[in-house]
Amino acid sequence: MTQMPDREKFPVHTGGVENFDLESGRYMKVWQGPQHPGVTGNMALELVTSGDEIVDLKTHVGYLHRGFEKLMERRKWIQNFPLVCRICVPEPDFNEYLYAAATEELAGIEIPERAVWIRTLNLEMARLTSFLMWLGGQAGAFGMGTIGQWTVTMRDFMLDLFEELTGGRIYHMYIVPGGVRGDVPQGWFSHVLTTLKNVEKVLDDIELVLFNNAVFKKRAVGLGVITPDMVDYYGITGPNARASGVARDIRKDRSYLIYDKLDFDIITGISIGVDSDIFGRTRLRAAEMRQSISLIRQMIDKMPEGPVHVSPPNVLHWKIPAGETYLSAECTRGEYGYYIVSDGSDKPRRVYVRGPSYTHAVALFEHMAPGTNIADTAGLMVSLHTYPPEIER
Amino acid sequence: MKTKTDKPVLPNLDLPASDKGYFCDARPEVVEPVKGIWENFLNWGRANSLWILGFGTGCGAIELRPLMTSRYDMYRFGVQPRPTPRQSGLFIIGGYASVKTLKRIVRSYEQMQGPKFVLGLGSCTVNGGMYWDSYNTINRLDQYIPVDVYIAGCMPRPEALLAGIKALKQRILDGEAEGANDYARNFDWYKANQKKIITDWNMPDYNW
Amino acid sequence: MVDLKALRAEMDKRYKVIEISEQRTDLAFLECDKIDVPDAVAYLRDHEGYVHLSFITCVDRLEDEQFEIVYMLRNHEKKHDLGVKTKIDRKNPVMDSMHNHWAAVATYQRELREMFGIEFPGSPGVNRPFALESWAGPPPMRRDFDTRKYSEETYFPRPGRETHDPAEHMKKTQYPGRADL
Numbered sequence A: 001m002t003q004m005p006d007r008e009k010f011p012v013h014t015g016g017v018e019n020f021d022l023e024s025g026r027y028m029k030v031w032q033g034p035q036h037p038g039v040t041g042n043m044a045l046e047l048v049t050s051g052d053e054i055v056d057l058k059t060h061v062g063y064l065h066r067g068f069e070k071l072m073e074r075r076k077w078i079q080n081f082p083l084v085c086r087i088c089v090p091e092p093d094f095n096e097y098l099y100a101a102a103t104e105e106l107a108g109i110e111i112p113e114r115a116v117w118i119r120t121l122n123l124e125m126a127r128l129t130s131f132l133m134w135l136g137g138q139a140g141a142f143g144m145g146t147i148g149q150w151t152v153t154m155r156d157f158m159l160d161l162f163e164e165l166t167g168g169r170i171y172h173m174y175i176v177p178g179g180v181r182g183d184v185p186q187g188w189f190s191h192v193l194t195t196l197k198n199v200e201k202v203l204d205d206i207e208l209v210l211f212n213n214a215v216f217k218k219r220a221v222g223l224g225v226i227t228p229d230m231v232d233y234y235g236i237t238g239p240n241a242r243a244s245g246v247a248r249d250i251r252k253d254r255s256y257l258i259y260d261k262l263d264f265d266i267i268t269g270i271s272i273g274v275d276s277d278i279f280g281r282t283r284l285r286a287a288e289m290r291q292s293i294s295l296i297r298q299m300i301d302k303m304p305e306g307p308v309h310v311s312p313p314n315v316l317h318w319k320i321p322a323g324e325t326y327l328s329a330e331c332t333r334g335e336y337g338y339y340i341v342s343d344g345s346d347k348p349r350r351v352y353v354r355g356p357s358y359t360h361a362v363a364l365f366e367h368m369a370p371g372t373n374i375a376d377t378a379g380l381m382v383s384l385h386t387y388p389p390e391i392e393r
Numbered sequence B: 001m002k003t004k005t006d007k008p009v010l011p012n013l014d015l016p017a018s019d020k021g022y023f024c025d026a027r028p029e030v031v032e033p034v035k036g037i038w039e040n041f042l043n044w045g046r047a048n049s050l051w052i053l054g055f056g057t058g059c060g061a062i063e064l065r066p067l068m069t070s071r072y073d074m075y076r077f078g079v080q081p082r083p084t085p086r087q088s089g090l091f092i093i094g095g096y097a098s099v100k101t102l103k104r105i106v107r108s109y110e111q112m113q114g115p116k117f118v119l120g121l122g123s124c125t126v127n128g129g130m131y132w133d134s135y136n137t138i139n140r141l142d143q144y145i146p147v148d149v150y151i152a153g154c155m156p157r158p159e160a161l162l163a164g165i166k167a168l169k170q171r172i173l174d175g176e177a178e179g180a181n182d183y184a185r186n187f188d189w190y191k192a193n194q195k196k197i198i199t200d201w202n203m204p205d206y207n208w
Numbered sequence C: 001m002v003d004l005k006a007l008r009a010e011m012d013k014r015y016k017v018i019e020i021s022e023q024r025t026d027l028a029f030l031e032c033d034k035i036d037v038p039d040a041v042a043y044l045r046d047h048e049g050y051v052h053l054s055f056i057t058c059v060d061r062l063e064d065e066q067f068e069i070v071y072m073l074r075n076h077e078k079k080h081d082l083g084v085k086t087k088i089d090r091k092n093p094v095m096d097s098m099h100n101h102w103a104a105v106a107t108y109q110r111e112l113r114e115m116f117g118i119e120f121p122g123s124p125g126v127n128r129p130f131a132l133e134s135w136a137g138p139p140p141m142r143r144d145f146d147t148r149k150y151s152e153e154t155y156f157p158r159p160g161r162e163t164h165d166p167a168e169h170m171k172k173t174q175y176p177g178r179a180d181l
Helices: A069-071 A078-084 A091-108 A115-141 A143-166 A188-209 A214-220 A228-233 A239-243 A278-302 A359-367 A374-383 B038-049 B059-067 B099-112 B158-173 B179-185 B186-195 C004-014 C035-047 C105-116 C147-154 C166-174
Strands: A012-014 A017-019 A028-032 A044-050 A053-060 A324-329 A335-340 A348-352 B052-055 B077-081 B089-096 B117-121 B150-151 C017-024 C027-032 C053-063 C067-076 C080-089
Touching: A012 A053, A012 B059, A028 A053, A028 A374, A044 A091, A044 A374, A053 A359, A053 A374, A053 B059, A069 A078, A078 A091, A091 A324, A115 A278, A115 A324, A115 A374, A143 A188, A143 A228, A143 B059, A188 A278, A214 A374, A228 B186, A239 A335, A278 A374, A324 A348, A324 C017, A324 C027, A324 C080, A335 C053, A335 C067, A348 C053, A359 A374, A359 C105, B038 B158, B052 B158, B059 B089, B059 B158, B089 B099, B099 B186, B117 B158, B150 B158, B179 B186, C004 C017, C004 C035, C027 C035, C035 C080, C053 C105
Parallel strands: B052 B077, B052 B089, B089 B117, B117 B150, C027 C080
Antiparallel strands: A012 A017, A028 A044, A044 A053, A324 A335, A335 A348, C017 C027, C053 C067, C067 C080
């Protein structure tokens, strides 16, 4: 059931430009954000509405622009480590991993096996944590604040695990070149397993409360459909693409870290039998949370022993040979990538961060929003899982 | 009807002529605290109902969310988030403020009703923190709006936030949290600093 | 697995390929003339399976007076990334717009125009500011723009903040008197 917008309500196109006669009384401009509660991070939406139907949407970003890429060019390779994790607040580990792995690739550093396993474990936990936060936001955007309270509380327990492992709640700075910063503390694995059990219990509850909720079903089914033919043109990656039935997962495609040794399948909308609307994407992400839990359990079972760190050369004089590389990883939102150029000096020449929200929040969202309701904008935006800090960096 | 013509008015120079009628050109005024037990009572009331403006301006806002859950539960301190500046008395600047956000911060701050308080969260509000040399983030928040309490850290834990709120309460009880009056007294200085970096000033000079 | 020699042979038939280099088995870089890039990218997308555009970015080669624009493409079937690079003049930076190829290209070009000052004539909405507002200085991502100097002049640095070069600072505080470091 796709909602087709009523074209008659739409403004006239002249010369490729849409003409809104705001004086005509048919259209009204509404700004949503930057401080809208439904927004994860600051992003403003400029809506042109007709009645309560959106006829045009423009995304305005830049409220969180800090010029990371510029700052990295004037810091040494190792000094960038505290910086990279701050690019994406809810999920910083992917920045650390990609930056570390890209520098290791350029510098030719091999890291010990246990470090690779701990990195993977760290990334999967970050995925689960970020999904927990997102699920609360998605339910909250449709008026179910209770689920937000549950998931944020569970996320807090996940952050406790991170704190025990790395010393930091939000920013971990744990994955460093040459491995990870320290070994797993004693008894930590059993803490992880206990927390996972609690998270699973909450997921079961959410299954009951959210996916059987008539209000959520009424509003989310059929809203914001992504069809498979949109995937390439709009550059959609991650769960947004998988929900439409396109089986693409960088964890399988590139099989970085140890993902080839773990037992998991790509979850697509077809494999779990959902449509590619908001409801389907929520189901798919809930399924991916269970997948993450299963992956973490597998890793804890098979975790090898050994050293977790090899010392790189003196990091204060660390010069990385000239070269360039691009590494990508599957974060909760899709393809997260780092493109790093070195000119052989002690500072990076260029670091480009590819965030998946970049295409989702601007090109895709501007295409999907017309025809929907003002009240559904927040839900639609959250269902695309956009984090503005990674758009403007 | 008596009009106050003797008071200095704001020129609102950058507003188009058609919009000038919509906005007030009065300057903010200092509201002197009443002395004695009555003021103490008012401060007790203010300190125990701090309503936060729900404008997460930076990454520090991510630690505000756990405060609303059962684990930290800021409601027990009389703190709760509100969606609009009109209903809020506490503005938490959650970390770095880019120039684009600062413009919205100034506008939101001015729209809040006095007495109003500002809590600078994170090192980047103190001295720029991680982004001290960035071309797009401010270094010191107190040059643009008056700040009552700073919480250092990147990022500060929820406990630190609660401690900061507690410190703010103590300041209010002691009658030291006079940010709104400070803003009114040094209005021209604040405005000059703000206009130095917000070069496309297309809003009224003071909007409430 | 992608046979780079075969790919190069196919590309050579149509366009002037300057260089093709392999970084990993799943990542290669291909350098083209500026004039060929839009067609070459379209060819790679339509005939070689590079259907996904990961990003467009730019590297400032200040010493060569050139900008290097990178289009990162992905072939999902062969699991291969290909970066198409081209160099343009830094003094007169104009690049052909590719906004019809993918939907997100217009956004990338908007950002490149703002951050590097590269013009993309014909790209929709390219002149609207992207992340910056009321920016009066030079395009900030250019290497000759000094962000620290700008920050110190524009914002108010808090007195008392010290910054050290970490190598020098470590030498002084941790290993005093060691000349060999």
